[in-house]
Amino acid sequence: MGRLITLTALIWTLAAGAWAQSGSSSFSGLARIDASAARVRDAGQGAEISLGLSQGVPYRLFTLTEPPRLVLDFQEVDWTGLTAEKLLQGDQVTAAQFGTYVPGWSRLVLQLAEPMKVASAAMSVDQVTAEARLSVLLEPATAEEFAAAAGAPQDPRWDLPAPEAVDIRAERDENAPLLVMLDPGHGGIDPGAETEHVVEKHLMLQFARELSEVLVRSGQFTVQMTRNDDYFVSLERRIAMAHQAGADVFISLHADTISEGRAHGSTVYTLSKEASDAASAKLAERHLRGDLLSGTDLSQADDGVTAVMLDLARQETQPRSDALAAALIDGLRGQGRPINNRPLRSAGFSVLKSADIPSVLVELGFLSSKRDIKNLVDAEWRAKAARGILNGLIAWRIEDDARRALVRQ
16 A cells, blocks of 8 residues: 555656756646547556556555556546547446546546556656647556555545534524535436436436426425536435435435337336344444434444434334335326336435435436436426426425324424
């Protein structure tokens, strides 16, 4: 690991030196990939990575396990024109993903067929054109060597600052607008489902923005989003954001695809009982327990107590999530939106594992269905779908308020 961090620091220093030598005073920090000069190919038992860029940018690299991967971070790269099919030209690297990681930062992830280590890495910058080329050579490594060196290095120049403590929120008036956390699925390096012309991450971000406007204009809801641009947000971070914001409802938006069979129409998922049991156990093992249960300090509780508290919270939240899912289906159906023949489902989706926030995952349609794609790219269709979700939320709030009033009595 020490060698990896040293190499990262050296990379940063060399890249900065190259810009200084080129005399680029108007450096923008954004490089464009040259798809024709980007390739990953076999080199003996290892692999060779070559990326052509419009200019030099800071970068770092490290490896991750399960499965073995090489990660390259950049500040930052526009990947337009590149595809995994064009990039991969051998068998030693089996898959590639690339895109925005967080705002201002880009990431390329290469899945390795076998454990490999970095033999050399260098970025050269043309002194006249400022064009750059990154060359990385990988060589075989034992599983033990790979595991010992794997892991993202901690570097304040790259890593986000540690989260700061936030003030406890005052109780909101029961007649105040509900805060809905909209979660556009995927993003950045994670595109989600893709077709020749449609990418799930873009489509869901567009719909989330449209739905947000509809909800806010109603006067009954305020909205926050887990992402408002094309960047990556981890699944656990999405849940933590909902807790930190004090969200009343969490709605994750997706458009799935299936490789076999036929499916179309909207579906709504809640967390399955089996997944909720496993989620409590897993969440109880984590240290940042302030993000697990709003209004309850679990920081000093042991795993057993935390798991019990999470289960108790779910006993109240799960029926509310189930009712929310049913109301959204009714709302979509009421707008004439095509509904799947089995529209209410449960699964172990990570973003549904909040113990105390009613949470659902809405699959608006299937990108493997031509009819659904036609609907999803139609602005008028999306507007009616947004109206259906609004109507469902309004109906659910009325029912939920009445039910909770009875519980208080």
